[in-house]
Amino acid sequence: MLINELLMDIKNRSAVLPEFQREYVWSRDQARELMTSLLKKYPVGGLLFWKTNSPPDLKNFPNPTANSGALQVILDGQQRLTTLYLLLEGEIPPYYTESDIATDIRSLYFNVETRDFQYYQPIRMKDQPVWVKVTDCFSTDSTIDPFTIARKVSEGESEQNANASLFYSNLNDLKNIRSTTDIPLQLIPFEADIDDAIDVFDKILEKHKGNINV
Numbered sequence: 001m002l003i004n005e006l007l008m009d010i011k012n013r014s015a016v017l018p019e020f021q022r023e024y025v026w027s028r029d030q031a032r033e034l035m036t037s038l039l040k041k042y043p044v045g046g047l048l049f050w051k052t053n054s055p056p057d058l059k060n061f062p063n064p065t066a067n068s069g070a071l072q073v074i075l076d077g078q079q080r081l082t083t084l085y086l087l088l089e090g091e092i093p094p095y096y097t098e099s100d101i102a103t104d105i106r107s108l109y110f111n112v113e114t115r116d117f118q119y120y121q122p123i124r125m126k127d128q129p130v131w132v133k134v135t136d137c138f139s140t141d142s143t144i145d146p147f148t149i150a151r152k153v154s155e156g157e158s159e160q161n162a163n164a165s166l167f168y169s170n171l172n173d174l175k176n177i178r179s180t181t182d183i184p185l186q187l188i189p190f191e192a193d194i195d196d197a198i199d200v201f202d203k204i205l206e207k208h209k210g211n212i213n214v
Helices: 003-011 028-039 078-089 134-138 146-153 157-180 194-207
Strands: 047-052 071-076 108-111 117-119 131-133 185-188
Touching: 003 078, 003 157, 028 078, 028 108, 028 117, 028 157, 047 194, 071 078, 071 194, 078 134, 108 134, 131 134, 134 157, 146 157, 185 194
Parallel strands: 047 185
Antiparallel strands: 047 071, 108 117, 108 131
């Protein structure tokens, strides 16, 4: 399923998080590595949802109505999905509140020249226009312009044109993560009940015991 579609489902509350899921526990390094892997088109693992009309208790969604229809309950992959929502939407996903996010990763920056990801460092990044905030890159009203950045860091027209082309290509590759990356999605059968879903969830926990990379 495309990342863009996954984020839209979260925004529309058709993809929801059960209360029995843990909170967001990824470190800043894990979030950065996810973005690096996506930019390099490396596999980042699959997701597991349970589509149901009878969901368990949900985080920050206390009273789903009949109009909500069938909901997709996130059983495996919420750490990755939360990371993507924070960085690509620039907001807290609706199944969490601000206080639920112990580590806010939205200070991640992207180097349009080297394609490196780093968290904001004033000494290193101040007055360095090649470093741009990741959330700004995905904003619908983004003012990031590779040609303006190239003018600031280049000497001569030839270097400026070469840099502008490079910066545009790298920014485009980053933005395309949202619309071109397809993450494998598995669904627990619709007819499954809560006991079946929890049984699958417990097996996932056992499989990932000692690993918070899900």
